[in-house]
Amino acid sequence: MELRQLSYFVTVAEELHFGRAADRLHIVQSAVSQQVQRLERELGADLFDRSPRHVRLTSAGERLLPEARAVLAAAERARAAVRGRTSLRLGTSTGLGEHLDRALGELAVLAPDTAVQLVSAGTRDRLEQVADGRLDAAFVRSLEPAPGVRILPLWEDPLVVALPAAHPLARETELAIADLAGLELCITARHNNPALVDLVIAACHSASFEPLPGPVSGSLQDTLATIGAGAIPMWTVVYAAHARVLLSSRVVFRPFRAPGLALPIGLAVRREAPPAALDVLLKALTALPTSNDHES
16 A cells, blocks of 8 residues: 555545546646555555446445545655755635734744645635644634634634725725625625624624625625625625725725624644644734734
């Protein structure tokens, strides 16, 4: 059994498609298929149920997957130890903005021999990857516990309003949520970010109005472009740390009038066997100014 075979198997298991797995690995599909077949012959079991329409893990494949990931993670730690470097695989979230840049800068000063690999994934995927060891830690916008994971609170991330620069409300220095009752709300689908959507909808209800539903775009960039077009008055929310690095001549960002809206940011780590670099990572993160400090 070779590490390469396990790596190919894990990639196919994640993609459930040999062609996409080959693209990720930057090799031809036939090479992926050959190595997986060799692994299956060596183990004496089919790992995938293959058909023209789908690729699925068999029960043997499902049992192998967490073990294969653990072996690959251990191999990477061994490589890092030989190189005299600590490896840190860190899951990131959209909208961290300057927080992430500052954290990496602090980490580079505190632990220059730590090699950081950033991994972008959805919240559920990030938590699963922390639990099974594919990630050492991950930023999450929720302090809700998850199986095999504990969440360490870091800071509060305030939200700001994004609205058309040509709208009369854009002349205000800050806004109350009730000011937005007549505009359509453009926000991501709830399954993408339930904490954010629930917070905004609850704030609207507390202000005694039901938000007018606007179009749901696939990305923040598309949402801001739609809002900036100004054909129909619309609004959305953006993390303040992210808004500070966004540039748009047709969209403005305004803070909410106190008490405002904010989501907690936490760091997800494995409940058992946390990463060796956790202490220095937390030290780098606690050295960051809070959003309120930065605003003042």
